[in-house]
Amino acid sequence: MTDLWVVVPAYNEEASLPATLRALARQTDTDFECVVVDNGSTDRTPDVVREFAATAGFPVHLADEPRKGTGAAADTGMRYAIAAGARYLARTDADCLPVPGWTAAARRGLAGGLGLVTGQLRPRTDEFRLRLWESRLLPAVVSVAAAFGRIRPGNRDPQYLGPYLMCPGSNLAITAELYQRCGGFPRTAIEELHEDRALVNRVRRVTAAYGQVRGMKVYGSVRRLRAYGLRNTLAWYADHRFRPDVVDIR
Template identity: 30%
Template sequence: MNGTPTIAPFVIITPAHNEEALIEQTLESMVAQTVRPLKWVVVSDNSTDRTAEIVRRYAAQHDFMQLLEIRRDGTRHFGNKVHAFNAGLAEVGALDYRYIGNLDADISLPSHYFESLLGELDSDPSLGLAGGMVATRIGDRFVSQNVAPDSVAGAVQLFRRACFEQIGGYLALPEGGIDSAAEIMARMKGWKVRTFAALQVLEHRRTGTASAPPVAAKVREGQRLQSLGYGLLFLCLRCIYRSMDPPRLIGSAATLLGYVQRRLSGAPVVLPAEVVSFLKTEQQHKLLNSLRGAHVRHQRPL
């Protein structure tokens, strides 16, 4: 094992399905961390490529890494990631950790990433969920996701253990959105959720496009947001705000189409009623605050 990096009281779990093309970049950035986890469990989730072979080679050289291989039928389901994550969670159950995180298998991190993020969590006991700002590769460049400050991209969510256990962990939702559901429930329980924009991480493949082209992924996004209970007005304004995100205009139109299709079909909202009620109240407050801010800007003299 190279060097003697500081071991911090956190664990990381990475569900990985057929990630041979990208996972080595994630492995290299984890090896380079100034602060490493007690344990990093990479779960090869029914992979049929060289994912497990690549991880096994790194794990043989670094004690903090562990490869876990699981098998299942080949059906693609949004709940598969949760089942893989929970299999990894069982592997760290005996460890005394303070923080637990999900890290996607197509992410590169700056070397100081966990050292900086743990410092933020340690300094604010009310901070329950934190992460960096994800910049996604689109074509030959990386484009920032520009998530809201009180939201954290699912690819890099790091929870305080008490927060994670209080919300009951990730839910295996049929339309996906496990990360969104987790942060909504964290805020509902009174925890702060925050993205630190100065901590930029790189996502080498756009979320949702591993098995679908970008427009189809946007349709699924709309379906997912409806399943979580997003309000129509908030969704429309969100689409307008993100209309310049690639694919420009078409992406937002596809998101709205997916939302409306699922809503008109009578498909149910999958989150508990109290969570949906909190979400809609939260969205109403954000809309009102945006309107007040626009009014103040309009009244300000030139």
């Protein structure tokens, strides 16, 4: 049993999940266990997990969360890992590619005294041929969202012990102790609440020991940006001011 667990929520990700699992297998620090949380998939997502687990170089578990929602699935995975003895919890998503030093950087940050850590989010280049504006603008979208987060009224409260930190759900790690103390991810759907923002603000109410860690880099999918367009993507992340007919882009 290891002290670090990686949690991967997944809904209908049979096409993207294999690359995410292969990225985890390429980590320089493979002393971790992984739990993929199937969030009511109707495709072969659970089979993909089982097939990969049979030959993986680290333990891979499959958990089930029938209540549809990224918050609910992430919380189920975190608490599954805690029940199994996890001390450190890292999360990425089933359409993302953590760099090889990701788990090592997460462990280093948490072992060094921080309770919550995050890092860079950059666009994937292997899904489809990126247009120039997509490769340039995804980092810009992240930067704009981070800047907006610092001035957003909901993120400004005298009770917060530290400044707002944008912490994408696809690239974060937290101690099990802090996760339980702050209440963890809200058990919500992605269209109801940005669960990563909610987690950060819950953390800010109990500690100021959080921050970015060098080496925690994840390459994220641009499929939402391509489907929504730039303006609507920004509006989506700004408190769901854009609400698409189809939320789960595949």
